Amino acid sequence: MKWIELHAIRKGIFEFVSCQSEERRLRFPWLAEERCMQSLQLIFPDGHTLAGDEVIPEIISRLRGYRILSVLFKLPVIKSVLFALYRKLADNRYIISQFIKPLIPE
Template identity: 45%
Template sequence: MNACAAVLVYDADCPVCRASADWVLRNAVAPDSFEFLPCRSVETRLRFPAIAETACLQAMHLVLQDGTILAGEQAIPEILRRTRRYRRAGVLFRLPGAGILSRFLYRAFARRRHRIAKRLFP
Protein backbone atom coordinates (compact mmCIF):
# COMPACT_ATOMS: atom_id res chain seq x y z
CA MET A 1 0.00 0.00 0.00
CA ASN A 2 1.13 3.52 -0.79
CA ALA A 3 1.78 5.59 2.36
CA CYS A 4 -0.10 8.47 0.66
CA ALA A 5 -3.13 6.33 -0.15
CA ALA A 6 -6.53 7.29 1.14
CA VAL A 7 -8.61 4.40 2.48
CA LEU A 8 -12.08 4.00 1.01
CA VAL A 9 -14.33 2.03 3.34
CA TYR A 10 -17.47 0.82 1.56
CA ASP A 11 -20.27 -1.73 1.74
CA ALA A 12 -18.81 -4.65 -0.20
CA ASP A 13 -22.15 -6.47 -0.05
CA CYS A 14 -23.83 -3.77 -2.15
CA PRO A 15 -23.44 -4.08 -5.95
CA VAL A 16 -23.74 -0.30 -6.41
CA CYS A 17 -21.05 0.31 -3.78
CA ARG A 18 -18.74 -2.28 -5.36
CA ALA A 19 -19.27 -0.68 -8.78
CA SER A 20 -18.48 2.73 -7.26
CA ALA A 21 -15.27 1.40 -5.71
CA ASP A 22 -14.33 -0.14 -9.07
CA TRP A 23 -14.96 3.24 -10.76
CA VAL A 24 -12.69 4.95 -8.23
CA LEU A 25 -9.96 2.35 -8.84
CA ARG A 26 -10.22 2.69 -12.64
CA ASN A 27 -10.09 6.49 -12.53
CA ALA A 28 -7.50 7.01 -9.79
CA VAL A 29 -4.41 9.06 -10.59
CA ALA A 30 -2.32 6.00 -9.73
CA PRO A 31 -3.33 2.41 -8.98
CA ASP A 32 -2.15 2.79 -5.38
CA SER A 33 -3.87 6.14 -4.71
CA PHE A 34 -6.57 4.33 -2.76
CA GLU A 35 -6.81 1.36 -0.48
CA PHE A 36 -10.21 -0.33 -0.39
CA LEU A 37 -11.67 -1.95 2.72
CA PRO A 38 -15.07 -3.55 3.14
CA CYS A 39 -17.23 -2.12 5.93
CA ARG A 40 -17.69 -5.40 7.69
CA SER A 41 -14.08 -6.56 7.62
CA VAL A 42 -12.12 -7.25 10.77
CA GLU A 43 -9.31 -5.07 9.41
CA THR A 44 -11.67 -2.09 9.12
CA ARG A 45 -12.84 -2.51 12.72
CA LEU A 46 -9.26 -2.84 13.98
CA ARG A 47 -7.78 0.04 12.00
CA PHE A 48 -10.72 2.43 12.14
CA PRO A 49 -12.74 1.84 15.31
CA ALA A 50 -14.19 5.36 14.99
CA ILE A 51 -16.19 4.21 11.94
CA ALA A 52 -19.26 2.43 13.27
CA GLU A 53 -20.50 -0.40 11.08
CA THR A 54 -24.00 1.11 11.00
CA ALA A 55 -22.60 4.44 9.76
CA CYS A 56 -20.46 2.66 7.20
CA LEU A 57 -23.46 0.79 5.85
CA GLN A 58 -25.24 4.12 5.33
CA ALA A 59 -22.39 5.94 3.57
CA MET A 60 -18.91 5.32 2.24
CA HIS A 61 -16.06 6.70 4.33
CA LEU A 62 -12.74 8.04 3.10
CA VAL A 63 -9.89 8.07 5.59
CA LEU A 64 -7.10 10.48 4.68
CA GLN A 65 -3.44 10.07 5.60
CA ASP A 66 -3.77 12.49 8.53
CA GLY A 67 -6.62 10.43 10.00
CA THR A 68 -9.42 12.73 8.85
CA ILE A 69 -12.57 10.75 8.09
CA LEU A 70 -14.90 12.04 5.38
CA ALA A 71 -18.29 10.35 5.12
CA GLY A 72 -20.77 10.23 2.26
CA GLU A 73 -21.04 13.42 0.24
CA GLN A 74 -18.10 14.94 2.11
CA ALA A 75 -15.80 12.30 0.57
CA ILE A 76 -16.80 12.91 -3.03
CA PRO A 77 -14.74 16.08 -3.71
CA GLU A 78 -11.62 14.43 -2.25
CA ILE A 79 -12.19 11.27 -4.29
CA LEU A 80 -12.62 13.34 -7.45
CA ARG A 81 -9.45 15.30 -6.65
CA ARG A 82 -7.54 12.01 -6.74
CA THR A 83 -8.78 11.00 -10.21
CA ARG A 84 -7.23 11.70 -13.60
CA ARG A 85 -10.19 12.99 -15.58
CA TYR A 86 -12.59 14.22 -12.93
CA ARG A 87 -10.38 16.21 -10.57
CA ARG A 88 -11.72 19.55 -11.78
CA ALA A 89 -15.30 18.46 -11.06
CA GLY A 90 -14.49 18.65 -7.35
CA VAL A 91 -14.59 22.44 -7.68
CA LEU A 92 -18.36 22.21 -8.23
CA PHE A 93 -18.74 21.18 -4.59
CA ARG A 94 -17.47 24.61 -3.54
CA LEU A 95 -20.30 26.47 -5.25
CA PRO A 96 -22.96 28.10 -3.06
CA GLY A 97 -25.59 25.56 -2.07
CA ALA A 98 -23.57 22.60 -3.34
CA GLY A 99 -23.12 21.16 0.14
CA ILE A 100 -26.83 21.12 0.87
CA LEU A 101 -27.69 19.70 -2.55
CA SER A 102 -24.98 17.03 -2.49
CA ARG A 103 -25.99 15.97 1.04
CA PHE A 104 -29.64 15.62 -0.03
CA LEU A 105 -28.82 13.73 -3.25
CA TYR A 106 -26.23 11.44 -1.66
CA ARG A 107 -28.47 10.46 1.24
CA ALA A 108 -31.52 9.94 -0.98
CA PHE A 109 -29.48 7.71 -3.30
CA ALA A 110 -27.86 5.82 -0.40
CA ARG A 111 -31.24 5.01 1.13
CA ARG A 112 -32.41 3.54 -2.17
CA ARG A 113 -29.19 1.89 -3.31
CA HIS A 114 -30.37 -1.68 -2.73
CA ARG A 115 -33.50 -1.10 -4.84
CA ILE A 116 -31.37 0.62 -7.48
CA ALA A 117 -28.94 -2.31 -7.44
CA LYS A 118 -31.78 -4.77 -8.10
CA ARG A 119 -32.67 -2.82 -11.25
CA LEU A 120 -29.11 -2.26 -12.44
CA PHE A 121 -27.70 -5.67 -11.49
CA PRO A 122 -30.61 -8.18 -11.80
Protein backbone atom coordinates (compact mmCIF):
# COMPACT_ATOMS: atom_id res chain seq x y z
CA MET A 1 0.00 0.00 0.00
CA LYS A 2 2.95 2.29 0.64
CA TRP A 3 3.86 2.07 -3.06
CA ILE A 4 0.37 3.30 -4.01
CA GLU A 5 0.67 6.25 -1.61
CA LEU A 6 4.06 7.20 -3.06
CA HIS A 7 2.72 7.28 -6.64
CA ALA A 8 -0.70 8.86 -6.09
CA ILE A 9 -1.52 11.86 -8.31
CA ARG A 10 -1.93 13.96 -5.20
CA LYS A 11 -1.29 13.53 -1.52
CA GLY A 12 -4.23 12.19 0.45
CA ILE A 13 -6.08 10.73 -2.54
CA PHE A 14 -5.89 7.30 -0.91
CA GLU A 15 -6.46 6.45 2.70
CA PHE A 16 -5.71 2.99 4.02
CA VAL A 17 -7.72 1.51 6.87
CA SER A 18 -7.05 -1.97 8.19
CA CYS A 19 -9.94 -4.42 7.85
CA GLN A 20 -9.49 -5.52 11.45
CA SER A 21 -9.33 -2.03 12.94
CA GLU A 22 -11.85 -0.31 15.17
CA GLU A 23 -11.68 2.66 12.77
CA ARG A 24 -13.02 0.47 9.92
CA ARG A 25 -15.85 -0.80 12.11
CA LEU A 26 -16.83 2.75 13.10
CA ARG A 27 -16.50 4.43 9.69
CA PHE A 28 -17.78 1.59 7.51
CA PRO A 29 -20.10 -0.50 9.70
CA TRP A 30 -21.83 -1.98 6.63
CA LEU A 31 -18.53 -3.52 5.42
CA ALA A 32 -18.23 -6.94 7.04
CA GLU A 33 -14.75 -7.91 8.21
CA GLU A 34 -14.96 -11.21 6.30
CA ARG A 35 -15.71 -9.40 3.04
CA CYS A 36 -12.97 -6.88 3.73
CA MET A 37 -10.42 -9.62 4.38
CA GLN A 38 -11.30 -11.44 1.15
CA SER A 39 -10.15 -8.69 -1.20
CA LEU A 40 -9.05 -5.10 -1.48
CA GLN A 41 -11.92 -2.65 -1.02
CA LEU A 42 -12.09 0.83 -2.53
CA ILE A 43 -14.70 3.05 -0.91
CA PHE A 44 -15.53 6.35 -2.58
CA PRO A 45 -16.59 9.46 -0.62
CA ASP A 46 -20.25 8.81 -1.57
CA GLY A 47 -20.06 5.28 -0.08
CA HIS A 48 -19.91 3.45 -3.44
CA THR A 49 -17.63 0.42 -3.04
CA LEU A 50 -15.53 -1.60 -5.46
CA ALA A 51 -13.83 -4.84 -4.50
CA GLY A 52 -11.13 -7.16 -5.80
CA ASP A 53 -10.19 -6.84 -9.44
CA GLU A 54 -12.65 -3.95 -9.97
CA VAL A 55 -10.36 -1.81 -7.80
CA ILE A 56 -7.26 -2.06 -9.99
CA PRO A 57 -8.33 0.20 -12.91
CA GLU A 58 -9.54 2.82 -10.43
CA ILE A 59 -6.26 2.82 -8.51
CA ILE A 60 -4.15 2.90 -11.67
CA SER A 61 -6.11 5.88 -13.01
CA ARG A 62 -5.08 7.79 -9.87
CA LEU A 63 -1.33 7.04 -10.00
CA ARG A 64 1.26 9.44 -11.37
CA GLY A 65 2.96 8.00 -14.44
CA TYR A 66 0.63 5.00 -14.66
CA ARG A 67 -2.68 6.58 -15.69
CA ILE A 68 -2.14 5.65 -19.34
CA LEU A 69 -2.25 1.98 -18.30
CA SER A 70 -5.89 2.36 -17.29
CA VAL A 71 -6.69 2.33 -21.04
CA LEU A 72 -5.59 -1.33 -21.13
CA PHE A 73 -8.49 -2.25 -18.86
CA LYS A 74 -10.89 -1.13 -21.58
CA LEU A 75 -9.58 -3.77 -24.04
CA PRO A 76 -11.45 -7.06 -23.41
CA VAL A 77 -8.62 -9.56 -24.05
CA ILE A 78 -6.00 -7.58 -22.16
CA LYS A 79 -8.49 -6.88 -19.39
CA SER A 80 -9.08 -10.62 -18.94
CA VAL A 81 -5.36 -11.34 -18.76
CA LEU A 82 -4.75 -8.49 -16.30
CA PHE A 83 -7.60 -9.61 -14.06
CA ALA A 84 -6.29 -13.21 -14.10
CA LEU A 85 -2.86 -11.88 -13.14
CA TYR A 86 -4.44 -9.80 -10.37
CA ARG A 87 -6.25 -12.89 -9.04
CA LYS A 88 -2.96 -14.84 -8.94
CA LEU A 89 -1.21 -11.98 -7.12
CA ALA A 90 -4.11 -11.51 -4.71
CA ASP A 91 -4.14 -15.20 -3.85
CA ASN A 92 -0.44 -15.00 -2.97
CA ARG A 93 -0.36 -11.47 -1.53
CA TYR A 94 1.05 -12.41 1.86
CA ILE A 95 3.98 -14.28 0.35
CA ILE A 96 4.65 -11.54 -2.21
CA SER A 97 4.51 -8.77 0.41
CA GLN A 98 7.35 -10.41 2.34
CA PHE A 99 9.60 -10.00 -0.72
CA ILE A 100 8.46 -6.47 -1.60
CA LYS A 101 8.47 -4.98 1.91
CA PRO A 102 12.28 -4.65 2.14
CA LEU A 103 12.35 -2.79 -1.21
CA ILE A 104 9.98 0.01 -0.17
CA PRO A 105 11.41 2.91 1.84
CA GLU A 106 9.59 3.69 5.09
